Amino acid sequence: MLWEKIKGGMRIVALDAAASRAGLSVGQNISDARALVPDLVVLEHDPDFTTHVFSEFADWHSNASPIVAVADSMAPYGDLILDITGVAHLFGGEEKMLATLVGRLRALGYATHGAIADTVGAAWAFAHFDPGRIVPESELETALAALPVEALRLNETQAAGLNQMGLKTIGQLYGRDRKALQARFGASLVTRLDQALGLIEERITPRVPVAEHFAERRFAEPIGYLDDVLMTVRDLAIQLSIRLGAEGLAAQSFHLFLYRVDHKVMTLSVNAARGTRDAGHIAQLFVHRSERLEGEYDAGFGIDMIRLAAGSLSPAPDVQVGAFEIDDGAEDLTRLYDRMTSRLGPFAVVRSKPVDTHIPERAVKLEPVIARTPDDPGALGDLPPRPLRLLPTPEPIEVIAEVPHGPPLRMVWRRLSCRVLKASGPERIEAEWWRTGQKLDLLTPPAVGEAEIPPQDHADPNKKPVKPEQPARHVSKLASFDPETTVRDYYIVEDEEGRRFWVFRVGLYGASSPPGWYLHGFFA
Amino acid sequence: MSRPKPDLDALRAQIAALEKRPVLADGAALLAQKPEAGKDPLLALLNVPPGVLHEVFADEHRQSGTALGFTLGLARSLIAQNRQALIYLQLGAEAQEIGLPYGLGVQSFGLTPDTLVIGRIGTLPELLWALEESLACRAVAGVIVDLASHPKALDFTVSRRISLRAAAAGTSAFLIRYGKGREASAARLRWHVKPEVSAADPFDAGAPGNPRFVIEIEKLRLGQATRTGQHHLIVDWTENGFVSVDPRKQRPLAPLRRPAPPSRPLPAALGDRLSQAS
Numbered sequence: 001m002l003w004e005k006i007k008g009g010m011r012i013v014a015l016d017a018a019a020s021r022a023g024l025s026v027g028q029n030i031s032d033a034r035a036l037v038p039d040l041v042v043l044e045h046d047p048d049f050t051t052h053v054f055s056e057f058a059d060w061h062s063n064a065s066p067i068v069a070v071a072d073s074m075a076p077y078g079d080l081i082l083d084i085t086g087v088a089h090l091f092g093g094e095e096k097m098l099a100t101l102v103g104r105l106r107a108l109g110y111a112t113h114g115a116i117a118d119t120v121g122a123a124w125a126f127a128h129f130d131p132g133r134i135v136p137e138s139e140l141e142t143a144l145a146a147l148p149v150e151a152l153r154l155n156e157t158q159a160a161g162l163n164q165m166g167l168k169t170i171g172q173l174y175g176r177d178r179k180a181l182q183a184r185f186g187a188s189l190v191t192r193l194d195q196a197l198g199l200i201e202e203r204i205t206p207r208v209p210v211a212e213h214f215a216e217r218r219f220a221e222p223i224g225y226l227d228d229v230l231m232t233v234r235d236l237a238i239q240l241s242i243r244l245g246a247e248g249l250a251a252q253s254f255h256l257f258l259y260r261v262d263h264k265v266m267t268l269s270v271n272a273a274r275g276t277r278d279a280g281h282i283a284q285l286f287v288h289r290s291e292r293l294e295g296e297y298d299a300g301f302g303i304d305m306i307r308l309a310a311g312s313l314s315p316a317p318d319v320q321v322g323a324f325e326i327d328d329g330a331e332d333l334t335r336l337y338d339r340m341t342s343r344l345g346p347f348a349v350v351r352s353k354p355v356d357t358h359i360p361e362r363a364v365k366l367e368p369v370i371a372r373t374p375d376d377p378g379a380l381g382d383l384p385p386r387p388l389r390l391l392p393t394p395e396p397i398e399v400i401a402e403v404p405h406g407p408p409l410r411m412v413w414r415r416l417s418c419r420v421l422k423a424s425g426p427e428r429i430e431a432e433w434w435r436t437g438q439k440l441d442l443l444t445p446p447a448v449g450e451a452e453i454p455p456q457d458h459a460d461p462n463k464k465p466v467k468p469e470q471p472a473r474h475v476s477k478l479a480s481f482d483p484e485t486t487v488r489d490y491y492i493v494e495d496e497e498g499r500r501f502w503v504f505r506v507g508l509y510g511a512s513s514p515p516g517w518y519l520h521g522f523f524a
Numbered sequence: 525m526s527r528p529k530p531d532l533d534a535l536r537a538q539i540a541a542l543e544k545r546p547v548l549a550d551g552a553a554l555l556a557q558k559p560e561a562g563k564d565p566l567l568a569l570l571n572v573p574p575g576v577l578h579e580v581f582a583d584e585h586r587q588s589g590t591a592l593g594f595t596l597g598l599a600r601s602l603i604a605q606n607r608q609a610l611i612y613l614q615l616g617a618e619a620q621e622i623g624l625p626y627g628l629g630v631q632s633f634g635l636t637p638d639t640l641v642i643g644r645i646g647t648l649p650e651l652l653w654a655l656e657e658s659l660a661c662r663a664v665a666g667v668i669v670d671l672a673s674h675p676k677a678l679d680f681t682v683s684r685r686i687s688l689r690a691a692a693a694g695t696s697a698f699l700i701r702y703g704k705g706r707e708a709s710a711a712r713l714r715w716h717v718k719p720e721v722s723a724a725d726p727f728d729a730g731a732p733g734n735p736r737f738v739i740e741i742e743k744l745r746l747g748q749a750t751r752t753g754q755h756h757l758i759v760d761w762t763e764n765g766f767v768s769v770d771p772r773k774q775r776p777l778a779p780l781r782r783p784a785p786p787s788r789p790l791p792a793a794l795g796d797r798l799s800q801a802s
Contacts, residue, residue: 330608332663333661333664340643340654340658344645349642350643351637352637364628364637366642386626389626391620391624392623414586422721422722422730423731423732424725424731492732496721498590500722500732501589522586522592522623523589524589524592524593524735524737
């Protein structure tokens with residue numbers, strides 16, 4: 001029995017058949033229930049956990065039908081919908097399919113009811129109130145008529161109201177004036193009725209994306225070893241590549257679904273930089289990907305079905321590689337990037353993409369090599385010298401400099417002091433006024449003792465605060481735009497040993513807050 | 525001692541054939557390869573053939589820009605029409621210590637931001653895997669590994685393995701290391717690079733001029749270190765590649781011709797083998 005805190009009391013929200021035989025009911029106070037049944041097993045109800053477990057459970061059912069959904073109109077868990085159009089014959093007919101699916105769950109100790117009907121609403125109604133039925137289209141209306149109105153997925157007040165009016169079965173609603181029903185019980189009653197009868201469409205949102213091209217294999221005996229799985233993947237990749245080849249297609253993303261006997265689905269996905277249907281390459285990507293999941297792999301009691309699905313399809317007709325084409329190795333490179341990405345992760349292998357802005361850490365965006373976006377033609381302008389390396393986060397330095405615009409004469413960085421022999425600058429880079437809030441957020445000089453500017457774009461493409469394309473949102477906690485505290489003056493300095501650094505000063509001398517000095521990069 | 529050299533080379537090739545491994549190019553042989561009259565042999569060595577494992581040492585982390593600049597200068601000459609990518613590998617955690625290569629800055633070393641692919645990797649075993657994988661790719665011109673730390677896992681055996689892989693695939697590998705200590709390694713060439721105070725900018729006496737390096741070759745062949753200071757050269761990086769500077773004129777009276785602003789993409793066809801690539 002499960003309980004939940006409702007209106008200040010610990011009340012029962014769900015109970016099993018044995019408990020209801022003992023006279024307990026939903027909504028009862030838990031202490032009353034304990035008085036009735038002293039040895040009651042009471043567990044707290046965790047809706048999030050239940051929802052999560054149930055959705056995993058739903059995913060597992062995609063081994064029976066490609067379109068599986070959780071009917072969340074009444075509760076976020078508990079009702080499973082399978083679209084079995086064109087699937088039933090694989091199980092030897094609808095009756096056998098229903099018996100198989102319900103039977104295998106019962107065998108595992110779940111109390112399960114099922115029904116097959118033409119509409120989602122009708123199937124729900126029969127599964128709850130007349131389980132085990134398979135209702136053909138012609139009998140749908142008459143079969144539904146006998147069920148109680150609760151079978152229409154109504155809320156409690158609607159059902160109670162209908163019962164009070166003497167409308168106990170669905171059949172009694174058929175001839176009623178729809179406007180009156182709608183006025184009294186809300187539009188949802190009419191909608192539900194129409195949905196059950198198939199007069200209006202009800203959409204199913206599949207949990208697992210439907211793949212058009214896939215290859216799968218079922219095992220009589222569940223398998224467990226990762227090596228076995230990878231060997232199967234190799235076979236499936238060959239099947240899939242033949243299928244894709246027959247239609248002249250290539251795919252960029254591949255998803256592997258491992259169906260475990262204990263109702264869990266493990267998914268593994270890999271992406272390729274360009275479309276491919278090379279079975280060896282696909283299999284190798286999965287081998288690398290599997291090395292990245294050390295420890296995460298858990299076959300449970302075994303895997304009884306494996307499916308390999310292809311996504312992001314693009315046409316790739318067979319062409320002869322011309323004898324006059326120049327071999328620039330581009331294909332080898334993309335393969336290399338695919339392999340590295342599948343093992344190291346997409347954000348580990350990146351390229352620099354110039355962006356049209358003057359803010360140095362924004363002017364280069366690190367993007368995954370396998371997900372290239374077109375270059376910005378205006379980005380590579382004629383810029384003053386730029387350093388060879390940039391620190392992901394500028395580091396504060398102590399500087400002795402001439403006021404107001406002199407370059408540093410002496411600086412202390414990482415506790416080592418050096419004398420500056422040569423310097424050029426300043427190169428003034430203003431904050432971009434059209435992203436006022438954002439720039440202020442990045443560039444507010446740190447308070448005394450606090451020595452860090454928040455990580456910026458160059459640091460980690462994973463955690464981009466706001467993409468440059470998006471307009472900055474107004475952030476109220478920030479001070480209003482003040483050019484005197486956000487302007488940066490960059491200097492190239494060279495110390496007495498010839499090391500060349502890129503340092504900048506944020507803010508101006510004489511402004512409301514004192515300027516801060518930072519080291520941002522290294523020159524050769 | 526008077527054994528003729530060709531015999532030794534033939535013997536080496538024979539052993540290599542028996543062991544089914546590629547013949548490793550010998551640094552000393554490389555040095556002897558281009559005895560152009562009037563030129564410092566070390567300068568010729570800056571144009572090394574592919575398939576060699578280099579080590580580039582800088583004294584401290586704050587010289588990481590110098591080390592990378594010199595390495596890019598070496599690696600740039602390896603870019604050919606069918607080998608267009610340079611792969612740079614770094615441990616993700618060390619980026620804040622030594623900095624990340626900056627796409628707009630590498631242009632001053634003749635590379636487009638696109639050419640340099642950056643790998644930010646979590647662990648050393650994965651980094652070594654990525655290194656071997658990249659070396660094996662025939663479209664990669666060179667792999668640069670930048671290690672701020674001194675991991676135990678990178679020992680002689682591993683470096684031997686890398687050097688064999690590099691020789692087999694004809695792809696060069698560059699290991700950038702920091703510090704004064706030297707560990708045993710199978711690198712063919714070990715460079716020691718230091719920054720040097722640059723010549724003044726002719727138009728702004730107070731501004732730094734072209735990047736200037738002091739390079740020293742510490743090792744030319746397996747198991748044989750050169751004496752310190754034996755091969756020693758001061759070079760400037762210009763738009764035409766490395767140019768030797770006379771060490772006696774530490775501060776040349778007439779400064780070098782100022783090249784075009786170094787940030788502009790340099791014509792890559794100058795000073796390297798790109799234009800002659802097959």
